[in-house]
Amino acid sequence: MADLKTQIEALGPAARDAARLLAVSGTAERNRLLLTLADLLEREQAAITAANGEDLARGRQAGLSAALLDRLELNPRRLAALTRGVREVAALADPLADADRVLKDWTRPNGLRLQKVRVPIGVIGLIYESRPNVTIDASVLCLKTGNAAILRGGKEAIHSNRALVDVIGQAAVSAGFPREVVSLVPVTDREAIPILCGMDRYIDLLIPRGGHGLVETVVEHARMPVLKHYNGICHVYVHADADFGMAERIIINAKCQRPGVCNAAETLLVDKAVARQFLPLMVKSLRAQKVRVLGDAAASESLGEQLPEPADWETEYLDLILAVSVVDGLSAAIDHIEKHGSHHTDTIVTNSESAAREFLRRVDSSAVFWNASTRFNDGGEFGFGAEIGISTDKLHARGPMALEELTSYKYIGRGNGQIRG
Amino acid sequence: MADLKTQIEALGPAARDAARLLAVSGTAERNRLLLTLADLLEREQAAITAANGEDLARGRQAGLSAALLDRLELNPRRLAALTRGVREVAALADPLADADRVLKDWTRPNGLRLQKVRVPIGVIGLIYESRPNVTIDASVLCLKTGNAAILRGGKEAIHSNRALVDVIGQAAVSAGFPREVVSLVPVTDREAIPILCGMDRYIDLLIPRGGHGLVETVVEHARMPVLKHYNGICHVYVHADADFGMAERIIINAKCQRPGVCNAAETLLVDKAVARQFLPLMVKSLRAQKVRVLGDAAASESLGEQLPEPADWETEYLDLILAVSVVDGLSAAIDHIEKHGSHHTDTIVTNSESAAREFLRRVDSSAVFWNASTRFNDGGEFGFGAEIGISTDKLHARGPMALEELTSYKYIGRGNGQIRG
Numbered sequence: 001m002a003d004l005k006t007q008i009e010a011l012g013p014a015a016r017d018a019a020r021l022l023a024v025s026g027t028a029e030r031n032r033l034l035l036t037l038a039d040l041l042e043r044e045q046a047a048i049t050a051a052n053g054e055d056l057a058r059g060r061q062a063g064l065s066a067a068l069l070d071r072l073e074l075n076p077r078r079l080a081a082l083t084r085g086v087r088e089v090a091a092l093a094d095p096l097a098d099a100d101r102v103l104k105d106w107t108r109p110n111g112l113r114l115q116k117v118r119v120p121i122g123v124i125g126l127i128y129e130s131r132p133n134v135t136i137d138a139s140v141l142c143l144k145t146g147n148a149a150i151l152r153g154g155k156e157a158i159h160s161n162r163a164l165v166d167v168i169g170q171a172a173v174s175a176g177f178p179r180e181v182v183s184l185v186p187v188t189d190r191e192a193i194p195i196l197c198g199m200d201r202y203i204d205l206l207i208p209r210g211g212h213g214l215v216e217t218v219v220e221h222a223r224m225p226v227l228k229h230y231n232g233i234c235h236v237y238v239h240a241d242a243d244f245g246m247a248e249r250i251i252i253n254a255k256c257q258r259p260g261v262c263n264a265a266e267t268l269l270v271d272k273a274v275a276r277q278f279l280p281l282m283v284k285s286l287r288a289q290k291v292r293v294l295g296d297a298a299a300s301e302s303l304g305e306q307l308p309e310p311a312d313w314e315t316e317y318l319d320l321i322l323a324v325s326v327v328d329g330l331s332a333a334i335d336h337i338e339k340h341g342s343h344h345t346d347t348i349v350t351n352s353e354s355a356a357r358e359f360l361r362r363v364d365s366s367a368v369f370w371n372a373s374t375r376f377n378d379g380g381e382f383g384f385g386a387e388i389g390i391s392t393d394k395l396h397a398r399g400p401m402a403l404e405e406l407t408s409y410k411y412i413g414r415g416n417g418q419i420r421g
Numbered sequence: 422m423a424d425l426k427t428q429i430e431a432l433g434p435a436a437r438d439a440a441r442l443l444a445v446s447g448t449a450e451r452n453r454l455l456l457t458l459a460d461l462l463e464r465e466q467a468a469i470t471a472a473n474g475e476d477l478a479r480g481r482q483a484g485l486s487a488a489l490l491d492r493l494e495l496n497p498r499r500l501a502a503l504t505r506g507v508r509e510v511a512a513l514a515d516p517l518a519d520a521d522r523v524l525k526d527w528t529r530p531n532g533l534r535l536q537k538v539r540v541p542i543g544v545i546g547l548i549y550e551s552r553p554n555v556t557i558d559a560s561v562l563c564l565k566t567g568n569a570a571i572l573r574g575g576k577e578a579i580h581s582n583r584a585l586v587d588v589i590g591q592a593a594v595s596a597g598f599p600r601e602v603v604s605l606v607p608v609t610d611r612e613a614i615p616i617l618c619g620m621d622r623y624i625d626l627l628i629p630r631g632g633h634g635l636v637e638t639v640v641e642h643a644r645m646p647v648l649k650h651y652n653g654i655c656h657v658y659v660h661a662d663a664d665f666g667m668a669e670r671i672i673i674n675a676k677c678q679r680p681g682v683c684n685a686a687e688t689l690l691v692d693k694a695v696a697r698q699f700l701p702l703m704v705k706s707l708r709a710q711k712v713r714v715l716g717d718a719a720a721s722e723s724l725g726e727q728l729p730e731p732a733d734w735e736t737e738y739l740d741l742i743l744a745v746s747v748v749d750g751l752s753a754a755i756d757h758i759e760k761h762g763s764h765h766t767d768t769i770v771t772n773s774e775s776a777a778r779e780f781l782r783r784v785d786s787s788a789v790f791w792n793a794s795t796r797f798n799d800g801g802e803f804g805f806g807a808e809i810g811i812s813t814d815k816l817h818a819r820g821p822m823a824l825e826e827l828t829s830y831k832y833i834g835r836g837n838g839q840i841r842g
Contacts, residue, residue, distance in 0.1 A: 020759070020783075020785070023783075023785065024782055024783055106804070108802070108803075108804060112793055112797060112802075114803060119785070121815055121816070122785070122815065200640070204815050204816075205815075205816060219621070219644050220644070223640050223641070225646060225647075225814060225815075225816040225817075226646075227816075243838070246837075246838040249838060249840055250838065250840060252840075253840035253841055254840075257840070257841050338441070356835075360833045360835075361445055362441075362444075362445055364441070364444065364540070364543070364831070365831065366831055366832065367831065367832040367833075367834060368831065368832070368833055368834070369833075369834040369835075369836060370833075370834065370835045370836065371835070371836045371837055371838055371839070372533055372834050372835075372836030372838070372839040372840075373839060373840045373841055375840070375841040376533060376834060376836075376839065376841065377832070381529070381533075381841070382529075382535060382832070383527070383529060393646060394542055394543065394625050394626075394646075394829040395542070395625075395626060395646040395648075395816065395817040395829065396646075396816040396817040398829060398830060398831060398832075399831070399832050408815040408816065408819060409819060410785070410786065410787055410788065410789065410819060410820070411787065411788040411789070411798070411803070411819075411820050412781050412788075412789055412790075412791075413788060413789070413790040413791065413793050413797060414777070414781075414790075414791045414792070414793075415790065415791065415792045415793030415797075416667075416792055417664070417667040417670060417671065417792055417793070418792070418793040418794060418797065419670055419671060419673075419674035419675075419678070419793075419794045419796070420674055420678050420794055420796040420797065420802070
């Protein structure tokens, strides 16, 4: 344990030094690193897929599910997509470029000129689970924005991650940066997480991406700021004035288009006034898409069929399951969302502008939509180019966390001898 | 202990409900609350000073130092200044006003119109020490920005704080808000802090303001985001090309104008190239202001006098004590600041624009100045009108934390049936 601690803590000072160099580097230098990385991912394809093959073999031996093995796999097609993604990020506008970094520029009556300027955050710690593509995606976003990264990937992907971080290190060195701009926690022990959580001198921000247990461990132990990319208990509320056809299309999309992601809907709230008309059509349509429908007593009654009751209203099913509750008007819908939601994404379907306005104003979630699918709460769909995840926190970054959200700021003041009176 | 926990946790749901009402309130309503509070502070002066008198009497009995008793005292003159401050905050521009709340407004190719809008953070927990004026100052800034507050003041000020929070409650009710927009932890046990730190369901942000022990306890236990207003190890670096007269004025100001605050200087870095010329003048001038000068071996040698060595370079003296180190050039100065500083405020004095540019770019502190006193890192001096403190964190708020920094944002999307393909 002492050895483990020493080994992990040694990553801190090296990452900090690398971050200091990144912080004064230019857009072109950082993009060169990214483009070199893209080239190397192509050149080293055989080594990477071989390392990934070892993870897959061990995973099969350990009896991982087919779904988990699929998440783990890094075949040539996926590697090519990953490489394309790296080149796309390199081509994105740099929030630290001279044209964009000055956020505010003003001069005080005493002549002191002040600027608020964008700077990198510093060292970002990323704790994630099985998918090795996160190793590249997350590193690339950190590097683009001048941040060093310390990664703690899942134990199932350790060989893949080692190979990928090795390639990142080669790209860094060849672009004139230290290898330690990205480092990988060399061990897969669960104890690594509390150790990282204590390194607040060297890690400026921790981002946990994963299930409840992982996020809980980080929240429990972290001494530094944490941005949680937590679960999405997302709601679609069908208001009394909804267009039923539109409501149906939005609900099917929000639930079925990709049920395993955080901005998929888990709960349908139907206004009491229209439940009897709407629910039979909607449930039929959901079942045609193989969705299992759960519901409260009022939903069963409106439907004229006994639905299984959900165990609670706070489960992220990540599957073709939808819980339906009948609510008595707009305020009851908002109260349900406040009580059971995760402040991620919620949608109202209505033709009433006043109802929509009230919903948009009162619902306290990272994205609140009127007549659109919950699935739009996404960096790509917002036009941000890329995202490291959807923050369910309210400070610093809320919703899609893209390049700008990976930066901080500082104040610069230029005087000619000003002192305070 | 179980009772204490129940008692404190009961504040959470009430504060959350109050925050929901504040979040949909208008500028005029919140300002009416503040102006009513100002009137009540005048009307209830006798009750407040009587409660404060009890704290002072107990403090004297408990043998508090004269300095602590002074911080505790709330006499009619101080109460009048506090009341003036409340009216000033009411008069400030509201970052949530319709004209200012939309931070971004754009429409995607699919017709989905997106807005990034400013919203209150929610419930803010404030943990502070003896000064009862913080109870009013902090509450007023939270209320102005639509946030509810849960306060945990110092045990020495409990009677004063109860009286003040009672007056805030009266003002709230008379302006149509629930009394619980601001609540005070009713007990003074130290155990209250870990309990508050666990209330992440109800407290969106914790702000600890106080000494090392207090901040340490909060960092150790908090499950929610924390914005630390930590200590300032601030440096003034006299570059080889400095104007000596200007350097002297800036150093005297940075050290002496108010030595007990976080943006006062603790360390003077003098370039080796000018140490022999500059230090004798400077030390003489510092001693004329009753400053005790500590120094490293090189400083003593340059001065031609043995200075006491500082125990370390990381002590916030908060007193008329200045530690002097002689450094070999700009990079050595920056390295010293990176190694020993607290990323608060640092100044370079130089006539060289290129040296200044490098210093401003490379020093990673909330404010970095060229030819100006460290004392300017302040919300008032920046023109922000008011501040709740100087954040030494890098996320969400860095440097002066004013009204805008007490808000968060959310995304609003208006569609006409958009679904993802």
